[in-house]
Amino acid sequence: MKSLYSYILTNIFLIVIISCSPAEKSKGGDFADMIITNGKIYTADDQFSIAEAIAIKADSILYIGAADSVKKFTGSSTKVIDLNGNIAVPGLIDSHLHFFGYGLAKQRLDLTKTKSWDEITYLVAAAAAKRKPGEWIIGRGWHQEKWHSALPESFEGYPTNRLLSDASPNNPVILTHASGHAIIANKKAIYLAKLGDSVTVPEGGRIICDSTGAMTGVFEEEAEMLIFKAYEEYLLNLDPETRKSADVKTIMLADSLLVSMGLTTVHDAGAGLKTIDLLKELHGFGRLNIRQYIMLGEENNLIIPELKKYYMVGAYDDHLTVRAIKRYMDGALGSRGALMFEEYNDLPGHSGLRAIPADSLREIADAAAKNGYQICIHAIGDRGNSETIDLYQSVFNLYGKEKDYRWRIEHAQHLSREDIPRIFENRIIASMQTIHAPSDAPFVIKRLGDRRASSGAYVWRDLIKNGVLICNGTDAPVESPDPIRNFYAAVTRKHPDGGKAFFPAQKMTREEALLSYTKNGAYAGFEENIKGSLETGKLADITILSKDIMSVPDEDILSAEVVYTIIGGRIVYKKK
Numbered sequence: 378m379k380s381l382y383s384y385i386l387t388n389i390f391l392i393v394i395i396s397c398s399p400a401e402k403s404k405g406g407d408f409a410d411m412i413i414t415n416g417k418i419y420t421a422d423d424q425f426s427i428a429e430a431i432a433i434k435a436d437s438i439l440y441i442g443a444a445d446s447v448k449k450f451t452g453s454s455t456k457v458i459d460l461n462g463n464i465a466v467p468g469l470i471d472s473h474l475h476f477f478g479y480g481l482a483k484q485r486l487d488l489t490k491t492k493s494w495d496e497i498t499y500l501v502a503a504a505a506a507k508r509k510p511g512e513w514i515i516g517r518g519w520h521q522e523k524w525h526s527a528l529p530e531s532f533e534g535y536p537t538n539r540l541l542s543d544a545s546p547n548n549p550v551i552l553t554h555a556s557g558h559a560i561i562a563n564k565k566a567i568y569l570a571k572l573g574d575s576v577t578v579p580e581g582g583r584i585i586c587d588s589t590g591a592m593t594g595v596f597e598e599e600a601e602m603l604i605f606k607a608y609e610e611y612l613l614n615l616d617p618e619t620r621k622s623a624d625v626k627t628i629m630l631a632d633s634l635l636v637s638m639g640l641t642t643v644h645d646a647g648a649g650l651k652t653i654d655l656l657k658e659l660h661g662f663g664r665l666n667i668r669q670y671i672m673l674g675e676e677n678n679l680i681i682p683e684l685k686k687y688y689m690v691g692a693y694d695d696h697l698t699v700r701a702i703k704r705y706m707d708g709a710l711g712s713r714g715a716l717m718f719e720e721y722n723d724l725p726g727h728s729g730l731r732a733i734p735a736d737s738l739r740e741i742a743d744a745a746a747k748n749g750y751q752i753c754i755h756a757i758g759d760r761g762n763s764e765t766i767d768l769y770q771s772v773f774n775l776y777g778k779e780k781d782y783r784w785r786i787e788h789a790q791h792l793s794r795e796d797i798p799r800i801f802e803n804r805i806i807a808s809m810q811t812i813h814a815p816s817d818a819p820f821v822i823k824r825l826g827d828r829r830a831s832s833g834a835y836v837w838r839d840l841i842k843n844g845v846l847i848c849n850g851t852d853a854p855v856e857s858p859d860p861i862r863n864f865y866a867a868v869t870r871k872h873p874d875g876g877k878a879f880f881p882a883q884k885m886t887r888e889e890a891l892l893s894y895t896k897n898g899a900y901a902g903f904e905e906n907i908k909g910s911l912e913t914g915k916l917a918d919i920t921i922l923s924k925d926i927m928s929v930p931d932e933d934i935l936s937a938e939v940v941y942t943i944i945g946g947r948i949v950y951k952k953k
């Protein structure tokens with residue numbers, strides 16, 4: 378029973394609200410703006426309870442529970458969504474993707490579905506025919522391990538650029554590998570990059586040359602920049618207005634595509650300060666829907682002096698947070714850049730590479746600890762992961778172990794057994810991309826051999842068993858940002874396009890997979906108090922799906938569609 382005191386307090390409060398806000402009166406005091414009812418709602422709360430209805434007021438959840446109890450919140454202007462067999466889950470969070478890169482990739486040659494080098498050179502020739510001489514052709518997504526026919530000419534397993542140069546003699550071409558860790562450029566691009574015989578290879582990079590010493594067109598890791606610099610120079614020579622409107626177009630495109638897939642928050646794994654300035658402008662005008670958690674991606678000398686100025690939490694009604702820094706420890710497995718303790722099975726004498734010198738990583742880790750930033754280091758190889766844990770541990774020892782750092786390892790892909798408990802002990806978050814496991818499956822054993830692949834590759838089950846928190850993402854544009862495909866990969870260890878399960882003992886349960894996309898993602902961004910589960914007072918970020926992905930047979934998960942995406946109580950996507 379209500380005490381008199383609380384009765385008086387409540388009523389005083391109501392009087393104050395009504396008198397301050399006449400507009401609310403006509404809408405009806407505690408009536409909801411929106412009600413979602415008559416279906417299964419997975420709340421992802423601590424009990425993993427299931428509700429029937431949600432009432433939303435402004436951008437937050439007013440009530441969640443039984444369908445009968447929600448009726449009292451229905452006013453004349455309340456919008457009612459009848460789930461009618463659909464399900465609702467907390468708004469999905471992709472904890473690792475490249476927002477701007479995804480927007481760009483959607484405007485470039487998409488090579489992710491290509492099945493041969495011939496097909497790629499054909500696509501490039503067609504693109505060149507549509508462009509003026511000198512205009513660049515940029516593509517992404519090729520992967521030599523996924524091609525059906527043998528390469529006409531190859532070196533170290535990569536194609537050479539002869540046919541690419543024939544296909545586009547007058548337009549410079551850069552085609553990025555699906556992993557992002559290697560590119561192939563045609564002769565025109567190499568010419569514009571002014572790479573003579575005496576070129577210095579940047580640390581952490583490799584230029585692939587054939588047995589005669591001639592460049593094959595492939596550039597790995599840091600050496601990619603030699604070619605991208607020429608492309609950047611081309612862009613810089615465009616007038617500023619043209620460039621800005623192209624950037625706005627890229628951002629708006631990424632925003633609309635991501636919300637159409639049911640995502641309500643994304644963690645951007647590496648943005649530049651200029652991009653953040655533009656995002657601020659767009660969020661300020663209310664032109665973007667998605668919520669963004671940004672990791673700064675630029676070099677130490679650019680960002681360290683700006684850490685205080687750019688730190689922001691929950692700006693623009695919880696749409697923009699900048700409090701993390703992205704760095705790379707090593708490369709990727711596909712391009713044999715992942716830093717391993719032992720040599721690669723298919724490239725003896727080579728055990729990967731360090732992407733950034735250790736003192737530079739240490740410098741940024743110190744700056745992060747001092748300025749309250751989270752560090753998110755990309756580490757794929759077992760040695761890369763181990764050295765990342767060493768670095769974190771030494772920073773925590775110096776600045777105080779008790780602090781709530783939540784530092785993350787992005788990918789945490791190949792682990793030595795001894796490091797799994799160390800990840801837990803240091804409360805490090807494993808930010809993984811479940812789709813990478815079945816996607817990489819065709820070459821993991823080739824690169825690492827059976828022993829290493831079975832004991833340490835994408836070991837979600839072992840990490841969870843050891844108490845490690847896993848947040849999930851897609852690394853888009855490396856993979857599609859579609860959370861349903863990624864969820865399927867998490868619970869089956871199979872690729873959505875087919876194939877066998879990859880070490881299925883490591884798969885997640887449906888509940889774990891949903892948490893990796895909701896609550897754990899929120900925690901990884903220090904946002905568990907406002908999102909990640911559907912509970913009274915939290916933001917009304919909700920994804921409505923056409924099928925119950927928590928109970929349908931595995932193969933039916935993939936046909937689930939996003940029916941609504943709701944961010945802060947607003948419908949930002951509705952299936953047509």
Ligand SMILES: [Zn+2]
Nearest residue numbers: 473475646852
């Ligand atoms: Zn990434």
